[in-house]
Amino acid sequence: MDGLRVGGYRRGVGHRLDTRLVGWRRTLRVMTERFVTRGFVGRPRPDGEGTAGDARSRTPPGQYLTTDFPVLSAGPTPRTPLDRWSFFIEGLVREPMTWTWDEFTALPARDWTVDISCVTKWTKLDMRWRGVSVDTLFEAVELLPTAAFAIASSDGGYTTNLPISDILNGQAFVAWEYDGKPLAPEHGGPARLVVPGRYFWKSAKWVRGIRLLDRDVPGFWEGLGYHNRGDQWLEERYSGD
Amino acid sequence: MADDTTVDPVEGQVLDGNAVGGLLATAFGAEMTEVPGECAHCGTVSMVGELRAYVRAPGTVLRCPACSGVVLRVVETPNATLIDVRGAAYLRFERR
Ligand SMILES: [Zn+2]
Numbered sequence: 001m002d003g004l005r006v007g008g009y010r011r012g013v014g015h016r017l018d019t020r021l022v023g024w025r026r027t028l029r030v031m032t033e034r035f036v037t038r039g040f041v042g043r044p045r046p047d048g049e050g051t052a053g054d055a056r057s058r059t060p061p062g063q064y065l066t067t068d069f070p071v072l073s074a075g076p077t078p079r080t081p082l083d084r085w086s087f088f089i090e091g092l093v094r095e096p097m098t099w100t101w102d103e104f105t106a107l108p109a110r111d112w113t114v115d116i117s118c119v120t121k122w123t124k125l126d127m128r129w130r131g132v133s134v135d136t137l138f139e140a141v142e143l144l145p146t147a148a149f150a151i152a153s154s155d156g157g158y159t160t161n162l163p164i165s166d167i168l169n170g171q172a173f174v175a176w177e178y179d180g181k182p183l184a185p186e187h188g189g190p191a192r193l194v195v196p197g198r199y200f201w202k203s204a205k206w207v208r209g210i211r212l213l214d215r216d217v218p219g220f221w222e223g224l225g226y227h228n229r230g231d232q233w234l235e236e237r238y239s240g241d
Numbered sequence: 242m243a244d245d246t247t248v249d250p251v252e253g254q255v256l257d258g259n260a261v262g263g264l265l266a267t268a269f270g271a272e273m274t275e276v277p278g279e280c281a282h283c284g285t286v287s288m289v290g291e292l293r294a295y296v297r298a299p300g301t302v303l304r305c306p307a308c309s310g311v312v313l314r315v316v317e318t319p320n321a322t323l324i325d326v327r328g329a330a331y332l333r334f335e336r337r
Contacts, residue, residue: 070297071250071254071297072297072299073254073295073297073298074295074299074300074302075295075302075304075309075311076251076255077249077251077252119299120299157311185249186250186251221299221316223325224300224316224323224325225300225321225323226299226300237318238318238319239318240318
């Protein structure tokens with residue numbers, strides 16, 4: 001296990017990182033050299049991590065800690081058979097790409113231990129996932145210089161928007177395992193986008209692809225009152241409030 | 242993937258539009274549960290109270306019982322209520 005915690009971010013960390021496409025290995029080295037802070041990089045330790053004070057400092061404003069994994073859903077659970085599942089990257093890329101399930105899950109994957117915060121106010125610490133970084137996916141397509149925004153789309157019609165700078169450099173991944181088991185359909189399986197540095201509605205369940213654009217297009221909740229960026233450390237819950 | 246013996250926890254959370262009648266009355270300023278509306282996706286006419294209500298989400302999503310398409314969405318922010326009616330071809334209010 002080489003779990004990297006990225007959920008405990010404070011604002012600004014992502015912006016200080018070089019946003020050019022780099023392999024996650026190099027990114028990891030850069031991040032550990034320059035930005036090691038407690039609760040940011042490193043696997044949970046038996047000696048003090050997980051204490052009450054640590055848990056408090058990792059809980060964003062207005063959130064409460066939970067140990068269960070609440071199921072939130074805006075619609076019926078899609079159940080796409082794996083032999084008909086695929087994942088695309090399209091839009092402002094040199095060569096659009098589609099992976100089958102077998103191809104996708106053969107990509108270089110890693111374990112991620114991250115803290116997750118939902119806009120409905122629960123926060124869950126040390127959630128363990130396995131999946132592939134968005135960096136790895138983008139390396140396969142080569143982004144055009146005009147690509148600045150991403151919109152993720154899911155089975156069932158859900159969408160969410162993110163600036164590319166919010167999902168590069170190990171800030172986002174597509175997971176197909178949670179807690180050592182295949183990701184359950186009610187939690188977004190077979191595969192879910194996970195963006196620990198943003199409220200959990202940005203972590204699209206049942207994700208099937210990412211489209212790259214030169215302009216920002218609001219997603220399902222962003223287009224109806226929820227904040228466009230959704231940084232839980234800044235309590236960016238609603239737009240215009 | 243689908244396993245008939247699997248209990249989907251989401252299905253157990255789904256309500257009907259009557260369960261969110263208070264929210265809708267506040268949002269629209271009118272009693273809504275017996276208002277008929279046409280699904281913009283499939284043309285099925287249902288009363289708002291018959292729509293399938295997904296309430297365990299950032300907002301409330303009301304879906305067509307025939308095609309599952311989104312008919313209405315309601316989000317309450319601290320200062321406003323936003324209603325998305327794009328999924329309804331029409332809503333019919335009787336004049337009394
Ligand atoms: Zn319909």
